Amino acid sequence: MPENDDTRFKGGLPDYLIRHTTFRQMQIFEAVVRLGSFTKAAEELFLTQPTVSTQFKKLSDAMEIPLIDQSGRVLKATEAGSELYRTVRNIFDSLADLDTRIAELKGLKRGRLRLAVITTAKYFAPELLGDFSRLYPGVDVSLKVTNRDSLFTRINDNEDDLYILGQPSNDNNLESHCFAPNPLVVIAAKDHPLVNQTNISIKRIAEEPFIAREVGSGIRDTAFKLFAEHGCVPKVRMELGSNEAIKHAVFGGLGVAVLSLHTLSLEGANGPFEVLDVEGFPIQRKWYLVHRKDKELSVITSTFLEFAKSIGPEITRRMEDLYEQFAKLHRENRKACANSE
Numbered sequence: 001m002p003e004n005d006d007t008r009f010k011g012g013l014p015d016y017l018i019r020h021t022t023f024r025q026m027q028i029f030e031a032v033v034r035l036g037s038f039t040k041a042a043e044e045l046f047l048t049q050p051t052v053s054t055q056f057k058k059l060s061d062a063m064e065i066p067l068i069d070q071s072g073r074v075l076k077a078t079e080a081g082s083e084l085y086r087t088v089r090n091i092f093d094s095l096a097d098l099d100t101r102i103a104e105l106k107g108l109k110r111g112r113l114r115l116a117v118i119t120t121a122k123y124f125a126p127e128l129l130g131d132f133s134r135l136y137p138g139v140d141v142s143l144k145v146t147n148r149d150s151l152f153t154r155i156n157d158n159e160d161d162l163y164i165l166g167q168p169s170n171d172n173n174l175e176s177h178c179f180a181p182n183p184l185v186v187i188a189a190k191d192h193p194l195v196n197q198t199n200i201s202i203k204r205i206a207e208e209p210f211i212a213r214e215v216g217s218g219i220r221d222t223a224f225k226l227f228a229e230h231g232c233v234p235k236v237r238m239e240l241g242s243n244e245a246i247k248h249a250v251f252g253g254l255g256v257a258v259l260s261l262h263t264l265s266l267e268g269a270n271g272p273f274e275v276l277d278v279e280g281f282p283i284q285r286k287w288y289l290v291h292r293k294d295k296e297l298s299v300i301t302s303t304f305l306e307f308a309k310s311i312g313p314e315i316t317r318r319m320e321d322l323y324e325q326f327a328k329l330h331r332e333n334r335k336a337c338a339n340s341e
């Protein structure tokens with residue numbers, strides 16, 4: 001290994017890395033850190049474990065610094081390892097983009113799109129990807145659904161091409177594109193005493209047992225803020241980390257909940273829930289497509305970004321139609337009640 005910076009660099013490039021490391025080693029390093037295990041990395045890459053260990057060691061030797069810390073129960077990247085991990089992801093993203101561009105030059109439309117979305121976006125993101133895949137059948141798509149904390153870790157680690165969040169980020173390093181509505185509504189079981197009432201006050205809702213999303217949920221924060229603005233706090237009976245679990249609790253008569261209208265899109269107004277007519281609702285939240293500003297978007301990612309934005313008006317229409325279905329049912333039920341009195 002050369003000893004001083006003059007010989008470590010040639011033509012402004014880190015010659016020692018170019019000569020002593022390989023893409024294969026970096027691929028192995030990336031897999032070991034991402035999967036937190038040599039065994040899993042070997043399995044994923046169809047290599048033997050000794051090959052993985054040897055190549056990993058060669059890379060550490062070339063870098064002259066430990067890349068992982070195995071002292072605890074879980075394998076973790078050291079600070080140098082984390083730097084290398086981010087760099088390797090950028091290199092591989094550039095290579096994947098190169099592959100896409102070359103494929104385009106050859107007249108092929110193929111490549112890869114990795115989308116990661118916040119919990120509630122799972123109610124429309126798969127359809128969005130499905131529509132995109134029909135247009136570009138050669139593109140491999142993957143979807144990760146996760147909570148806000150884990151999403152921000154993924155953004156930081158450059159794990160995916162694009163993210164969908166329920167609010168724009170305050171982080172100056174991120175770019176957010178608003179593209180579709182995310183209306184929040186108060187739902188109750190069909191036999192709930194409040195279903196036929198109009199203009200129910202927030203204070204009245206605060207008297208009902210409330211099924212809340214977990215701490216950290218954007219929907220929870222927004223709902224609690226509205227209650228606070230009206231000088232009240234909801235009477236939380238149960239906290240659940242899943243929209244579907246909340247729907248089951250509401251269906252079981254355990255209380256009312258604030259959820260995104262997207263969560264009712266499959267069952268529609270004929271399902272087992274009513275949308276209550278509550279002051280201040282629906283809360284008009286939005287969905288945002290987010291990426292790091294310093295990330296050069298691949299052709300496929302930019303194409304998907306534009307595609308998602310172009311579908312925004314269609315999602316708006318669907319949400320308006322769904323809301324109107326519930327409102328119509330509400331009017332009809334009230335009329336039927338009035339006639340029977």
Ligand code: PGA
Nearest residue numbers: 118119120166217218219
């Ligand atoms: P959540 O996010 O699913 O974590 O609540 C959605 C949102 O912020 O609207």
